[in-house]
Amino acid sequence: MISIKGSNNKSSIILYTILVFIAVYLNLSSLGVSLRISNEVYLGTSLAFYVAYYFIYSINNGFHLNFKALLLLLCSYVSIFLTMLFNQDFDILNFVIILQILIAFLFINTISFDDFVRAYIRVILFISIFSLVIMFVIVPFFSGISSLFPLRYNSTGLAVRDYIFSFHFESHSVASRRNTGIFREMGVYQFYLNMALLMYLFYLRENKVIVILIFSATVISTFSTPGILFMFLILIVYLYENYKKELVKVFKLIFSLSFLFLIVFLFYPNIFSDFIYSINKLSEQGNSFNGRLGSIIGNILAWVHNPLIGNGINNGIKLAEEMYLGQFTTHNTSTTTSFMAMFGIFFSILMSLPIILLLNKLKIKTISKLVLVFGLFLSINSERLIYDQFYYIFVFCYFMKISIIDKVNGKVW
Numbered sequence: 039m040i041s042i043k044g045s046n047n048k049s050s051i052i053l054y055t056i057l058v059f060i061a062v063y064l065n066l067s068s069l070g071v072s073l074r075i076s077n078e079v080y081l082g083t084s085l086a087f088y089v090a091y092y093f094i095y096s097i098n099n100g101f102h103l104n105f106k107a108l109l110l111l112l113c114s115y116v117s118i119f120l121t122m123l124f125n126q127d128f129d130i131l132n133f134v135i136i137l138q139i140l141i142a143f144l145f146i147n148t149i150s151f152d153d154f155v156r157a158y159i160r161v162i163l164f165i166s167i168f169s170l171v172i173m174f175v176i177v178p179f180f181s182g183i184s185s186l187f188p189l190r191y192n193s194t195g196l197a198v199r200d201y202i203f204s205f206h207f208e209s210h211s212v213a214s215r216r217n218t219g220i221f222r223e224m225g226v227y228q229f230y231l232n233m234a235l236l237m238y239l240f241y242l243r244e245n246k247v248i249v250i251l252i253f254s255a256t257v258i259s260t261f262s263t264p265g266i267l268f269m270f271l272i273l274i275v276y277l278y279e280n281y282k283k284e285l286v287k288v289f290k291l292i293f294s295l296s297f298l299f300l301i302v303f304l305f306y307p308n309i310f311s312d313f314i315y316s317i318n319k320l321s322e323q324g325n326s327f328n329g330r331l332g333s334i335i336g337n338i339l340a341w342v343h344n345p346l347i348g349n350g351i352n353n354g355i356k357l358a359e360e361m362y363l364g365q366f367t368t369h370n371t372s373t374t375t376s377f378m379a380m381f382g383i384f385f386s387i388l389m390s391l392p393i394i395l396l397l398n399k400l401k402i403k404t405i406s407k408l409v410l411v412f413g414l415f416l417s418i419n420s421e422r423l424i425y426d427q428f429y430y431i432f433v434f435c436y437f438m439k440i441s442i443i444d445k446v447n448g449k450v451w
Contacts, residue, residue, distance in 0.1 A: 051157075054149055057091070058157040061145065062165075065427040066134065067226045069198060069205045069218070073190045077130055081137055092144040102147050107437040110388060111143045117385040120347050127350030134425055142430035151438040155237050162234035163249065166256040169204040169219040173259060177206055192222070217259035225371070225421035228265025231257045232272060232417055233432065236410065239276045240400050245287055247294045255298060263327075264420035268413035275406045328366045330420060336363030337375030347382040354380035373423045374415070380424070392436035393418070393429075399436075 063070050064084060071080055096102065115136065122132055149157075176183055188200045189208070197209035204220060207213035219227040235253040238244055250273075257269040277292070340349055340357035349357055358379050377386035397410050423429040 054153045054157040055160050059161045062161055067426040068220050069222055070220055088141045088144050095148045104437050107434050114139055114388050121381045124347055125350030127352050129351050131351050138427050138430045142434040145431055146434045146438050155241050159234050159238050165219050166252050169217050172201050172204045173217045216261045223421050224260035225262045228257055228260045228262040229417050232268045236272050247291055251298050264416040268417045271409055271413035275409050279402050330371050332363045332366040333372040334375050337372055337379040340379035345383055348380045351380050371421050373418045376422050376424050392433045396436045
């Protein structure tokens with residue numbers, strides 16, 4: 039049996055779970071923030087909370103700085119400030135990114151990778167279960183309960199029902215049938231879900247079928263095409279890596295997934311059509327596909343305009359839209375190429391390579407790593423995650439010590 043060593047102290051487990059929940063929930067990608075407070079308030083409260091937490095933690099546990107992570111932070115700050123000065127772009131969103139990077143740096147210095155992974159999986163599992171109950175029990179069968187929760191409006195004027203730990207779009211014919219969890223977009227939700235599934239299977243090395251089913255069902259309920267593809271790639275890699283070692287569990291998982299799909303499609307026939315539509319978007323190349331491809335191409339064309347230090351946030355967005363994206367949509371949905379267009383190639387590498395190299399620490403075959411990297415690239419470039427707190431935490435996770443203990447052979451890797 040292989041597992042990751044984590045904290046056995048109950049108070050520590052609770053503390054780390056709360057910390058991770060706060061980082062997930064108090065996030066610009068969360069509707070819990072964007073529907074309730076301004077960017078300025080978010081900046082101030084987040085900075086105060088994490089700095090205070092870091093000092094309290096350090097006083098009790100000793101000051102600790104990961105110097106490789108510190109180097110990344112300093113290099114990224116130099117890159118951002120050069121871009122701001124060169125382009126005379128001092129938009130507040132620059133400072134949002136600066137804050138997100140600082141928070142990620144402080145975060146990884148106050149928790150071990152082992153405890154982080156376990157806490158993250160607990161938090162996302164809770165949000166998954168809660169959102170599934172809201173989406174497939176409360177909304178369709180108990181509308182009276184729904185009316186007890188406040189109705190809010192997002193930045194585009196869409197009505198959103200606030201269930202505290204989950205949200206539901208009510209005034210949009212397509213979005214109302216998709217599970218968005220606590221996040222502003224279903225494409226953001228799938229990123230969090232797939233990272234939890236990946237960590238559960240390949241870092242924790244656990245394979246409880248019920249947990250895999252919950253994460254898989256929730257990914258499917260987002261109807262995010264890149265998310266569903268990444269989920270299947272994760273499961274395929276897992277089956278490929280383990281079919282010889284744990285044949286019974288592999289067959290049990292395949293049977294359980296098949297049974298889940300059958301039950302869901304029988305009782306919720308609309309889900310089947312929505313699922314097929316999500317897959318067909320790849321071949322039909324509709325608005326969603328063209329918009330995402332247009333984001334990538336538009337950002338690259340904008341990046342070529344100023345490849346080293348970028349065009350700044352405002353100019354980068356404007357150029358991408360004018361040069362290509364605008365013929366499809368005004369929504370820029372690519373993460374990696376947005377970094378390139380806005381801040382140039384060096385910053386893009388700094389903020390993209392570590393999260394990819396994190397997968398290189400997995401003890402799986404090279405071909406499996408390449409498949410997961412491809413899936414991860416699809417996932418993070420289906421939405422623009424440049425203002426997402428947890429994206430930067432995953433980037434800095436690469437610099438954390440990962441000690442996975444093989445209890446059978448007594449090895450640590």
